Structure formats: structure tokens, C-alpha cells
Amino acid sequence: MKRPAGYGADPTIRWTEWLPWIAAVAVFFLLPEYLLFGARILTYILFALSLDLILGYAGIVTLGHSAFFGLGAYTAGILAARVGLHDPLVLLAAAAVAAALLGVATGAVILRTRGLTQLMLTLAIAAVCLEIANKATPITGGADGLSGVTIAPILGLFRFDLFGKTAYLYCLLMLFAFWWVVRRLVYSPFGAALTGIRENTPRMHAIGAPVYRRLLIAYTLAATIAGVAGALLTQTNQFVGLNVLGFEPSGELVVMLVLGGVGRVYGAFVGPLVYLIAQDVLAKQFPQYWYLGIGLILVLVVLFARGGLLGIADALAARRRRRGMA
Amino acid sequence: MTLALETRALCKSFGALTVADRVDLRLEAGVRHALIGPNGAGKTTLVNMITGRLAPSAGQIFLAGEDVTRLSQAARVRRGLGRTFQINALFRDMSVLDNVALGIAERDGVGGRLWRPASAHVRVCAEALELLAMFGLTDDADRRVLDLPYGKQRLVEIAIALGLRPTVLLLDEPAAGVPSLESHRILESLERLPASIAILIIEHDMDLVFRFAQRITVLVQGEVLCEGAPAEIADDPRVRRVYLGERRG
Numbered sequence: 001m002k003r004p005a006g007y008g009a010d011p012t013i014r015w016t017e018w019l020p021w022i023a024a025v026a027v028f029f030l031l032p033e034y035l036l037f038g039a040r041i042l043t044y045i046l047f048a049l050s051l052d053l054i055l056g057y058a059g060i061v062t063l064g065h066s067a068f069f070g071l072g073a074y075t076a077g078i079l080a081a082r083v084g085l086h087d088p089l090v091l092l093a094a095a096a097v098a099a100a101l102l103g104v105a106t107g108a109v110i111l112r113t114r115g116l117t118q119l120m121l122t123l124a125i126a127a128v129c130l131e132i133a134n135k136a137t138p139i140t141g142g143a144d145g146l147s148g149v150t151i152a153p154i155l156g157l158f159r160f161d162l163f164g165k166t167a168y169l170y171c172l173l174m175l176f177a178f179w180w181v182v183r184r185l186v187y188s189p190f191g192a193a194l195t196g197i198r199e200n201t202p203r204m205h206a207i208g209a210p211v212y213r214r215l216l217i218a219y220t221l222a223a224t225i226a227g228v229a230g231a232l233l234t235q236t237n238q239f240v241g242l243n244v245l246g247f248e249p250s251g252e253l254v255v256m257l258v259l260g261g262v263g264r265v266y267g268a269f270v271g272p273l274v275y276l277i278a279q280d281v282l283a284k285q286f287p288q289y290w291y292l293g294i295g296l297i298l299v300l301v302v303l304f305a306r307g308g309l310l311g312i313a314d315a316l317a318a319r320r321r322r323r324g325m326a
Numbered sequence: 327m328t329l330a331l332e333t334r335a336l337c338k339s340f341g342a343l344t345v346a347d348r349v350d351l352r353l354e355a356g357v358r359h360a361l362i363g364p365n366g367a368g369k370t371t372l373v374n375m376i377t378g379r380l381a382p383s384a385g386q387i388f389l390a391g392e393d394v395t396r397l398s399q400a401a402r403v404r405r406g407l408g409r410t411f412q413i414n415a416l417f418r419d420m421s422v423l424d425n426v427a428l429g430i431a432e433r434d435g436v437g438g439r440l441w442r443p444a445s446a447h448v449r450v451c452a453e454a455l456e457l458l459a460m461f462g463l464t465d466d467a468d469r470r471v472l473d474l475p476y477g478k479q480r481l482v483e484i485a486i487a488l489g490l491r492p493t494v495l496l497l498d499e500p501a502a503g504v505p506s507l508e509s510h511r512i513l514e515s516l517e518r519l520p521a522s523i524a525i526l527i528i529e530h531d532m533d534l535v536f537r538f539a540q541r542i543t544v545l546v547q548g549e550v551l552c553e554g555a556p557a558e559i560a561d562d563p564r565v566r567r568v569y570l571g572e573r574r575g
Contacts, residue, residue: 006427011443018387184440188444189436193438196417200415202411208403209428217438
């Protein structure tokens with residue numbers, strides 16, 4: 001599905017859009033030994049979905065999106081390990097609020113800038129967050145990470161188990177809920193306006209659109225979703241490490257999204273899935289050189305599939321349609 | 327009588343370079359007014375100042391009698407100021423329908439709605455289709471703007487601006503880059519624009535200017551050289567000397 005925003009777009013959910021969900025449910029029954037890994041993939045899909053909203057639709061290039069993911073992860077972790085709040089849904093809500101506040105505060109500054117300045121500011125915000133987490137050892141655990149995170153059963157009924165069954169279904173439900181929200185946003189006039197801003201900001205000003213306000217809303221929403229994704233990671237791992245913050249996870253996320261296809265909603269599904277599976281397989285085969293394999297995949301995508309893996313699928317479908325018409 | 331648009335002693339300097347020097351411009355409601363001048367005369371700079379894209383160094387801008395000099399672009403648009411761009415400024419990867427609908431939605435205050443699908447805003451879509459029909463673009467509604475011939479893209483430019491229901495419309499070289507065979511379509515479309523809109527057109531095509539405009543202002547090196555009816559301008563020896571050449575008149 002390529003860039004669905006617009007007044008002429010049909011918002012009805014197509015049958016192909018159900019495929020990821022059918023596949024995800026099938027994995028639960030068919031691959032029970034991979035459910036913890038599956039929960040991690042689902043978390044990163046949610047994280048990538050939040051990035052797609054601002055990078056793919058609004059055209060905000062960021063290398064600091066992990067600030068929100070990390071803040072969400074640490075908020076959930078600190079509240080559970082240090083404050084004694086263990087309810088997973090309360091922790092998710094707290095992480096969402098914290099990330100939203102950081103989103104609106106940092107967005108208010110960085111969205112007044114463009115291009116390289118904006119990119120550097122996003123990077124700086126992520127770096128500052130990483131350093132705070134690193135130095136505030138009594139609260140965050142510093143370089144050793146935050147352990148002792150215990151999570152209560154969901155709704156008092158569903159306990160997080162060792163095999164990741166609850167975690168997988170919990171992440172899947174959360175992803176489904178936020179996918180539905182993001183999809184609504186993308187198809188709404190707001191989504192069309194974001195696409196307009198990405199396509200031609202001066203023209204959006206010339207038609208009287210409050211560009212800055214729209215970007216700030218989108219940025220805050222994306223930060224909120226990233227915060228929720230971070231909290232999900234904490235809840236499923238019951239641990240938070242510094243690797244959720246800084247340039248590396250931000251850059252990795254951009255790579256995942258580019259791999260899947262930017263500005264397509266489902267690129268955020270395909271990218272993390274392929275990236276994390278490739279990482280898992282390559283790291284087992286070539287523990288020291290697995291980044292080389294990821295790099296090669298990315299180079300091939302950038303050279304031959306500018307629209308990401310979904311772009312290839314689009315091109316093949318278009319070719320098939322043309323053949324059918326001929 | 328309240329003027330639709332007025333500039334008073336509008337100035338713009340970039341360092342030592344003055345590109346607009348005490349420009350006074352007065353547009354009555356419904357007038358067709360052309361702004362002509364050689365390249366570098368400051369015409370587009372003037373339009374950019376009127377729309378709020380550039381802040382003037384001095385002077386004032388009034389829309390329907392209200393001083394809008396310090397207002398944002400968006401606020402001026404809400405007060406009835408529309409514009410087109412000299413070089414197409416379209417949403418290239420979006421459909422023709424979306425290009426026009428985006429402006430209508432902003433005008434109606436629904437452009438920021440977060441929940442209901444855009445296509446469910448039936449009035450916006452219907453009005454966009456009406457505008458496309460007016461410009462002969464109905465069959466192109468679902469095409470990407472990028473895939474349209476340049477002449478049609480110029481028409482989309484005008485349709486977007488018209489969708490804002492402006493009381494003052496600034497057309498920055500609407501026929502620029504359009505093959506002469508297609509420029510008559512632009513002129514026909516301009517002639518069909520609602521009579522209530524005051525139009526300021528910047529154009530180098532003198533045939534188009536003299537057919538379309540009721541008043542003409544000549545701008546040279548950032549200053550108003552003269553202003554008058556087309557016949558007066560054509561007969562003005564200063565204009566002939568600096569701009570039109572001696573052939574005309």
C-alpha cells in the first residue's frame with residue numbers, strides 16, 4: 001500500500017492488510033519457541049510505525065527517536081523497580097505521558113529548524129538522554145542497566161511467562177491498537193496535511209495551513225507511541241539497558257524503516273521483521289561480521305529498491321497489472 | 327471605497343541592494359491589475375512581501391482596509407489572500423484532487439481533523455471536483471500531479487489558489503513555461519475567474535497582459551515607474567523605452 005493519505009483514498013481495510021495479523025497469530029501457534037523474539041519484533045514494529053508517522057508522512061528526518069523509546073523504557077522500568085508500580089497498563093500510560101511531554105518540549109524547539117540543523121538537534125537530544133541515563137546510576141542503574149523490574153499480571157489475570165506467550169499476545173494487541181490509530185491518522189485530513197507538508201512546505205503555508213502546529217502534533221504523537229514501544233520492551237524483558245538510548249538505536253530504526261519502505265505504514269512492519277531476523281541469523285553464523293550482512297542488504301535496497309522492500313512488491317504488482325492490460 | 331489590497335511605501339532591501347523602493351499599489355475589488363517590468367524589477371519580491379513570505383524592510387500592507395503587515399502567511403490567507411507561484415509549487419506526488427482539496431480543507435478548517443477519513447469530507451471533495459471541472463481537469467483528478475503536462479500543472483496551481491475563495495488573488499506568471507499553443511487555455515481560465523476577485527497578475531506575455539488587465543503598474547528596479555489603463559501604458563514613452571521597446575503602439 002503506497003502512501004495512502006489523501007481525499008481520494010479509500011479508507012476501507014483491504015484484505016492484504018489483514019495478512020500481517022493472520023501471520024502474527026499463526027506464529028503464536030506454529031512457532032511457540034520464538035515468542036519472546038516475536039514480542040521483540042512486534043515492539044520494534046511499533047517503534048518503527050511511530051517513526052514512519054514523522055519521517056514517512058511529515059518528512060521530519062530524525063536521528064534521535066530513541067530518546068522517546070528510551071524514556072518510555074526507563075519510565076516503565078523505574079516505576080516498576082524503584083517506585084513499586086507494577087501494573088503493566090498503568091506503566092504503559094505513564095511511559096506514554098512521559099514520552100509525550102518530552103516530545104512536545106523538544107519538538108517545540110527542533111521543529112522551528114530545518115535540514116541539517118534539525119537532524120543535529122535530534123541527535124543531540126538522544127545523546128543528552130543517553131548521558132543522563134548513564135550518569136543517574138542510583139535511579140537508572142547506569143551502565144549496568146536497570147534490573148529488578150517486576151510486572152504484575154495484565155488486568156490481574158495474565159501473568160508474563162518464561163516462554164513469552166503473554167508478552168507476545170500483549171505486544172500484538174498493543175501493536176494492533178496503535179496500527180489502527182496510525183492508520184486512521186494517515187487517512188484523515190491531518191494525514192493528508194502531513195503529506196502536503198512533506199511534499200511542499202511553502203505551498204502549505206500559502207494555503208493557510210498552520211504547518212508548525214501540525215508538525216508538533218505529529219511529533220508528539222510519534223513520541224508517545226515510541227514511549228509505549230519502549231515500555232513494552234521493558235515489560236517483556238523485565239530489564240532496561242543503555243542500549244535503548246542514543247544514536248545507535250535511532251540509526252538502526254531509520255535503517256529498518258528504509259529497508260521496509262518509508263511512508264507506507266507497512267514498511268514499518270516489513271523492515272524490523274527482516275532486519276531483526278537477519279541480525280539474529282547472521283549473528284549466529286558470523287558473530288563478528290554480522291553487521292556486514294546487514295550493510296550489504298541495505299546497500300542493495302538503496303541502490304535497487306529506493307522504495308524499500310515494499311517498493312519492490314509495488315513495482316512487481318505494477319508490472320503484472322501492465323502485462324494484464326497488454 | 328475600501329480597497330481590496332493596498333501597499334503603502336513598501337520597501338525591501340537585502341543589505342545594500344534595494345529590491346523594492348516605496349512601492350504604492352492599490353487594487354479595487356474585482357479589478358484585473360497587471361504588474362509588469364523587466365527581469366529583476368522586484369515583482370516576485372513584492373508578491374512575496376504581500377503574501378507574508380518575506381518581511382518588508384518598511385511600509386505597510388492592507389487587505390480590505392486591515393493592516394496585515396505583521397500577520398503570518400496563514401493569517402493573510404484566512405483574510406482572503408491567495409497566490410500562485412512563478413515556478414510550480416505543487417504537491418507533486420499527490421493526486422490532482424488532493425492538491426486542490428488540501429486548500430479547501432484548510433479554508434473550511436477541517437485540514438487538521440485527526441479521525442474521520444479525508445474522503446468522508448464529502449463537501450471538500452465535491453468542491454474540489456467542481457473546481458477541477460471548471461479548469462477541464464476532471465479526467466485527471468486521480469492522476470499524480472507529477473504525471474501531468476506542464477500546462478495542466480499551471481492550471482492546478484490556479485485551482486489550488488481559487489479553492490481558498492480569495493478576495494485578492496496574486497498570479498505570479500501563470501503562463502510561464504507554457505507552450506504558446508497551451509497558453510490560450512490559461513488565459514481562458516483566467517477570464518472565467520469570478521468577477522468579485524481582485525487579481526494582480528505578473529506576466530511577461532504582453533499579449534496576455536493587454537488582453538486581461540484593466541490596470542497596469544510598471545515596476546523598474548524596485549520602483550513604480552507608472553500606473554494606468556493598458557492604453558495609457560502602451561503609449562507611455564518611458565515604458566516603451568525601458569520595457570516594451572518601440573515596436574508597440
